[in-house]
Amino acid sequence: MRTPVRNCSTSSGWKASKPFEELLAKHGKGYGCEVCKPTVGSLLASCWNEYILKPQHTPLQDTNDNFLANIQKDGTYSVIPRSAGGEITPEGLVAVGRIAREFNLYTKITGSQRIGLFGAQKDDLPEIWRQLIDAGFETGHAYAKALRMAKTCVGSTWCRYGVGDSVGFGVELENRYKGIRTPHKMKFGVSGCTRECAEAQGKDVGIIATEKGWNLYVCGNGGMKPRHADLLAADLDRETLMKYLDRFMMFYIRTADKLTRTAPWLDNLEGGIDYLKSVIIDDKLGLNEHLEEEMARLREAVVCEVDGNR
Numbered sequence: 612m613r614t615p616v617r618n619c620s621t622s623s624g625w626k627a628s629k630p631f632e633e634l635l636a637k638h639g640k641g642y643g644c645e646v647c648k649p650t651v652g653s654l655l656a657s658c659w660n661e662y663i664l665k666p667q668h669t670p671l672q673d674t675n676d677n678f679l680a681n682i683q684k685d686g687t688y689s690v691i692p693r694s695a696g697g698e699i700t701p702e703g704l705v706a707v708g709r710i711a712r713e714f715n716l717y718t719k720i721t722g723s724q725r726i727g728l729f730g731a732q733k734d735d736l737p738e739i740w741r742q743l744i745d746a747g748f749e750t751g752h753a754y755a756k757a758l759r760m761a762k763t764c765v766g767s768t769w770c771r772y773g774v775g776d777s778v779g780f781g782v783e784l785e786n787r788y789k790g791i792r793t794p795h796k797m798k799f800g801v802s803g804c805t806r807e808c809a810e811a812q813g814k815d816v817g818i819i820a821t822e823k824g825w826n827l828y829v830c831g832n833g834g835m836k837p838r839h840a841d842l843l844a845a846d847l848d849r850e851t852l853m854k855y856l857d858r859f860m861m862f863y864i865r866t867a868d869k870l871t872r873t874a875p876w877l878d879n880l881e882g883g884i885d886y887l888k889s890v891i892i893d894d895k896l897g898l899n900e901h902l903e904e905e906m907a908r909l910r911e912a913v914v915c916e917v918d919g920n921r
Contacts, residue, residue, distance in 0.1 A: 653756055653792060653794075653869055654869060656792035657791075657792040657793060657794070657864050657909075659912065660790070660791060660792060660908075660909045660912040660913060661912065675754035675755075676754055676755060678733060678736050678754075679736065679740060679750055679754060679916055679917060680731060680736055680753075680754055681753055681754050683729065683730075685730075687729070687730045687731055687732060687733075688731045688732075688733060688736060689727055689728065689729045689730075689731065689753070690716075690727075690728040690731050690736065690739055690740070690743070691721065691723075691725050691726070691727045691728070691751040691753035692707070692725070692726070692743050692748035692749065692750065692751050693725070693748065693749050693750060693751035693752070693760075693785075693789065694724060694725045694726065694751070694760075695760075695761065695781070695782045695785040695786055695789075696724075696761055696763045696778050696779075696781035696782035696785055696801075697724030697725075697760075697762065697763055697778070697781075698778065698782060699726070700747075702746075702747075703746065703747060703748065706742075706743070706746035706747075706748075707726050707728070707743075707746075707748075710728070710739060710742050710743065710746075711728055713742075714728075714731060714732075714735050714738075714739055715730065716728040716729060716730050716731060716739075717729040717730050723751075723753075723759055723760040723762060723798070724760065724762050724763070725751055725753075725760060727753075740917045741917075743917075744915070744917050744918065749789075749915055749917070750915070750916050750917055752789065752790065752916075755792065755796070756792055756793055756794065756795050756796055756869075756870075757789070757790060757791060757792050757793055757796065757797065758785065758788045758789055758790075758791065758793070758796075758797045758798075758799065759796050759797065759798050760785060760798060760799065761781035761782070761784050761785040761799035761800070761801055762781070762798070762799065762800045762801070762809045762810065762811075762814070763777045763778045763780075763781035763782075763800075763801045763802075763803075763809050764777050764778075764801075764802050764803050764808035764809045765777070765778060765803070766778050766779070766780075766801075766802075766803030766820070767803050767820070770803060770804070772803075772804050772806055773803035773804050773820070774803060774804050774820045774821065774822055775803045775804070775820025775821075775825065776803070776820075777801040777802055777803035777809060777818075777820060778801075778803075780801050780818065780825070780849065781799070781801035781809075781818075783849075784799055784801065784816075784818075784853070784856070785799065787853065787910065788856075788860065788910075789913065790913035790914070790916070791860070791864075791906075791909050791910065791913065793860070793863065793864055794863065794864065794867040794868060794869050794870065794871050794872075794876075795867075795869075795870050795871055795872045795873075796872075797815040797816065797860075797873065798814045798815050798816075799811075799814055799815065799816045799817070799818070800812075800813070800814040800816075800817045800818070801817075801818045801819075802817075802818070802819045802820065803820045804819070804820055805819060805821070807819060811828060811831075811840070812828050812831050812839055812840045813831045813832065813833050813837065813839070813840065814828075814831050814840065815829070815830065815831065815832070815840075815872065815873040815874075816828070816829055816856065816859075816873075817829070817831055817840045818852065821845070821846055823846035824845075824846040824847050824848050824849075824852075825846070825847050825848075825849065825852050826842060826844070826845045826846065826847070827842070827843045827844045827845075827847055827852050827855060827856070828840035828841060828842055828843065829841060829843045829859060829873065829877070829884075829887070830873040830874050830876070830877040830884075831873075831874065832872055832873070832874035836874075838874040838878075841877070841883075841884040842884075843855065843859070843884070843887065843888060843891065843892075844888075844892060854903065855891055855892065857902065857903050857906040857907075858890075858891045858898075858899050858902045858903060858906075859887075859891050860906065861902040861903075861905050861906050861909075862887075862890060862891065862898070862902060863876060865902075865905075866880075
């Protein structure tokens with residue numbers, strides 16, 4: 612089903628197959644299995660970015676997406692609220708501590724500069740999320756194929772070596788792209804100088820401040836097969852960088868297979884980083900205006916996945 616779904620944003624005829632049932636009638640058979648349902652659900656989410664817990668979408672979601680939490684080895688769940696750029700207020704810390712104590716949760720600072728709450732019972736998840744939302748938090752999409760975080764160093768605001776406001780830019784980028792479903796999870800890093808304390812060159816998107824602007828790196832990866840990110844463009848102003856990033860993310864969304872991280876996607880892309888530069892910077896395919904419009908549409912559609920509100 613990958614081909615018709617991939618073309619969802621460019622073919623006017625595809626919109627008639629937006630519901631899973633119509634897609635299945637055209638391209639499949641039966642009722643849909645437990646593999647194809649979440650696969651199609653993920654692909655449709657990256658096309659339309661509708662609220663995933665609408666009644667008609669719920670049967671297509673993985674367990675983690677259904678409960679907005681990650682199931683753990685003992686059958687309990689982890690809850691990770693967003694802390695954009697790693698920032699959290701004293702009031703937020705107090706609220707997280709209170710909630711963790713009330714529900715007897717284990718707390719840990721994660722590698723994504725967020726606070727993870729572990730050991731949640733399934734029946735407690737709605738109330739845990741309600742209290743977090745009331746305290747000013749929102750979901751961190753730790754369960755989703757989407758942007759997880761923008762890791763930042765303290766940057767020029769505090770560090771004597773910093774040449775750029777990495778925290779402010781990281782918060783802006785995380786809020787810009789949060790909630791947009793992608794073929795696999797994405798991680799950002801923003802460093803305030805070339806000392807690279809945010810480890811940006813090991814992220815799907817890495818941004819490093821320079822004396823002249825910002826360097827944009829893409830398709831880095833840690834894990835079992837680490838990959839150093841490639842430099843896409845250097846010394847950019849923030850507006851240009853975000854324009855390139857809109858294009859990059861949409862091109863990845865539209866061309867990568869499900870569960871493919873940006874690193875293997877680029878490794879398998881004919882022409883590699885040079886081809887990617889020609890598409891994103893030089894508009895070789897004549898798609899950039901369309902990619903920017905598509906990203907704007909997806910961003911506009913984002914809602915809070917806890918309560919469905921914008």
